[in-house]
Amino acid sequence: MATSSMGGAVGSAKDLLGFLTSKEPEMVSLLEQFTNMDSPSTSKEHVDRFAHAVAEEWRYLGADVTILPQEVRGNHVRAEWGQGEDQILLLCHMDTVWEPGEAARRPFRIEGSKGFGPGAFDMKAGIVQGLFAVQALAELGLTPKHRLVILHNSDEEIGSPSSRAIIEEEAKKSRTVLVLEPSTGGALKTWRKGVGGFRVTIRGKAAHAGADYEKGVSAIVEAAHQILYLSGLTDLEEGTTVNVGVVQAGSRSNVVAEQALLSVDLRVKTLEAGARVVPKIANLKPVDPRVSVSATGGISRPPMERNHDTLALFQLAKSVAAEIGIALEESGTGGGSDGNFTSALGIPTLDGLGGVGDNAHSLDEWVLLPTMPQRSALLGGLLLRL
Numbered sequence: 001m002a003t004s005s006m007g008g009a010v011g012s013a014k015d016l017l018g019f020l021t022s023k024e025p026e027m028v029s030l031l032e033q034f035t036n037m038d039s040p041s042t043s044k045e046h047v048d049r050f051a052h053a054v055a056e057e058w059r060y061l062g063a064d065v066t067i068l069p070q071e072v073r074g075n076h077v078r079a080e081w082g083q084g085e086d087q088i089l090l091l092c093h094m095d096t097v098w099e100p101g102e103a104a105r106r107p108f109r110i111e112g113s114k115g116f117g118p119g120a121f122d123m124k125a126g127i128v129q130g131l132f133a134v135q136a137l138a139e140l141g142l143t144p145k146h147r148l149v150i151l152h153n154s155d156e157e158i159g160s161p162s163s164r165a166i167i168e169e170e171a172k173k174s175r176t177v178l179v180l181e182p183s184t185g186g187a188l189k190t191w192r193k194g195v196g197g198f199r200v201t202i203r204g205k206a207a208h209a210g211a212d213y214e215k216g217v218s219a220i221v222e223a224a225h226q227i228l229y230l231s232g233l234t235d236l237e238e239g240t241t242v243n244v245g246v247v248q249a250g251s252r253s254n255v256v257a258e259q260a261l262l263s264v265d266l267r268v269k270t271l272e273a274g275a276r277v278v279p280k281i282a283n284l285k286p287v288d289p290r291v292s293v294s295a296t297g298g299i300s301r302p303p304m305e306r307n308h309d310t311l312a313l314f315q316l317a318k319s320v321a322a323e324i325g326i327a328l329e330e331s332g333t334g335g336g337s338d339g340n341f342t343s344a345l346g347i348p349t350l351d352g353l354g355g356v357g358d359n360a361h362s363l364d365e366w367v368l369l370p371t372m373p374q375r376s377a378l379l380g381g382l383l384l385r386l
Helices: 013-021 024-035 044-060 120-139 164-172 219-231 271-282 308-323 339-344 369-385
Strands: 064-068 076-081 087-093 109-111 114-116 147-153 174-179 188-192 194-203 241-249 259-268 292-301 330-333 366-368
Touching: 013 024, 013 120, 013 308, 013 369, 024 044, 024 114, 024 120, 024 369, 044 064, 044 076, 044 120, 044 147, 076 164, 087 120, 087 164, 087 339, 114 120, 120 147, 120 366, 120 369, 147 164, 164 174, 164 339, 174 339, 174 369, 188 308, 188 339, 194 219, 194 271, 219 241, 219 259, 259 271, 259 292, 271 292, 308 369, 366 369
Parallel strands: 087 147, 087 174, 188 330
Antiparallel strands: 064 076, 076 147, 109 114, 114 366, 194 259, 194 292, 241 259
């Protein structure tokens, strides 16, 4: 990718779309290059290699690029472009859920209008669209009112343990946060559920199931009671779900089980719901007084709530989309993103500005390639209007 000055400032999303439509082959080519580079959250070596490639693309665009080194996780990339006292923060994660070698086994391929490959939809298409949105602004001589800070982190898929503090620090300096995560059928995300995780440990007393059954206290029986209780905390109308996803218990069928471990997933739509449910999980009481029950964990990503600021951002994006013939809708999801962190800080946040496609995290993950120039123009137009 390279830039050149075309001069003559034009400011509509329609003009951006015209420019970007001519760049569709280049966009697809870069998506292919990115998709064919493994970048699993768990491999620092691979994510660092991909981070280097992303950093080089931003340098070609004239951005001030900083590599943020990490000891355990992959390095993060911070790019700054444009001018202005205030900043707009763009969030993109570079990591995928696929292990090293997956790109070689399933390299990027095109079938009709769809591009397939590991991480193509979630979320390398979003990174490509962000790069080309800025290229379009640069080559058309357009400058947003505020400087852009683009933060690419390496560990979103595993909860952003090494990047959360960096994200929150940048968000506090920003007027607005735009998240280039995949869309939902083209719709932007105005809310995301908060995510929590708990580990429940249940301890009973082992005994021979035949000779000394009465001397034992079954952790499995207690676990059955606790699973029913935890599942009963689900409130679909409120948007709260409690899922006991993993049960580990017992050793042999002829032994009264001494221990059981439960892995519990919690999703909440509001902070209020989280404040209500979390104590009920954290303070579990045994049904059998001879058993001990303890729970550790909590909310790891606060909910991104549908609020006035987010809706105002969505309405602005909707008006930009109308300029290029897109009837933009809003949606939400039970999955979390880094936008949850920034929204919880009170920073206006809009999510789902990335690719149009489906089947994230699956073998059939795909991106609708002809929409990439449209989505890139939408982002560029929104940056000009903010």
